[in-house]
């Protein structure tokens with residue numbers, strides 16, 4: 001048994017960059033970390049369960065990437081800079097090929113963001129992956145869901161609904177092979193918007209990452225800010241594939257309520273619009289203004305022909321599906 005775990009630890013100890021703020025990483029009873037005096041610690045956890053979040057035959061390298069990416073996305077939404085992660089792995093068996101592929105996806109993304117794997121737990125059981133991510137944010141600079149003000153502008157990064165389109169294709173919707181490959185990449189390899197999140201500290205009044213659908217996730221900003229949001233659907237940033245789908249069906253549920261986008265949605269005071277948009281040209285992802293914060297307590301989505309879309313805040317809910 002211990003041989004098995006020695007083997008597993010071999011994959012973790014050198015998997016990620018070593019950081020100067022890690023006093024002790026993998027190998028003791030706890031990791032010991034140095035939080036700089038003027039910074040706050042942001043902590044987030046996400047679990048991916050086989051059969052719920054991914055299929056049994058999932059590509060392990062993509063899974064290693066995605067499990068880390070969704071956690072870094074939460075840090076980005078808080079304006080936190082990723083620093084450390086712990087990894088809870090439950091594996092049905094020790095499969096070295098699977099594990100080294102998984103860790104290749106995990107390590108490549110960790111290296112890109114200078115994140116160190118500082119501990120975890122490995123158990124036997126039905127396949128699931130839990131990651132806890134720890135980030136640093138200068139005292140007082142974190143972004144909250146509850147900070148939006150009346151008149152603030154609402155933005156999103158990237159394009160919306162691509163991952164949802166890939167899911168529908170996996171469930172039988174017919175797509176050209178090239179289009180499917182492109183959207184499947186969005187589903188399997190989400191890019192956490194870490195740089196954008198850091199830049200938003202100086203501009204945004206509120207932020208959230210999009211995991212459960214735009215309408216639903218903006219609903220959290222409404223609820224916690226005590227205000228409403230009006231979205232103009234014609235402004236939503238769509239890839240050609242999603243735009244074609246929406247034009248053919250007039251079904252807006254992909255960009256509005258399908259999950260797994262892992263883009264950022266955020267609000268900023270109108271007075272900061274010009275400064276923000278000129279800075280935004282340097283970002284590695286486009287940002288698009290899609291709506292405005294106002295009175296009310298919910299998300300209103302306005303169809304291009306002017307009518308309100310029902311169910312704007314429908315989205316994914318594990319306990320109500």
Ligand code: ADP
Pocket residue numbers: 009012025026027028029030086087088089117118119120121122
């Ligand atoms: P303990 O029994 O004291 O909890 P473990 O045998 O679970 O110790 O783990 C020993 C060391 O290996 C610890 O530092 C732990 O954080 C690390 N570790 C175990 N599993 C993982 C994993 N999946 N990823 C990273 N580190 C791990």
Ligand code: MG
Pocket residue numbers: 120121122
């Ligand atoms: Mg343990």
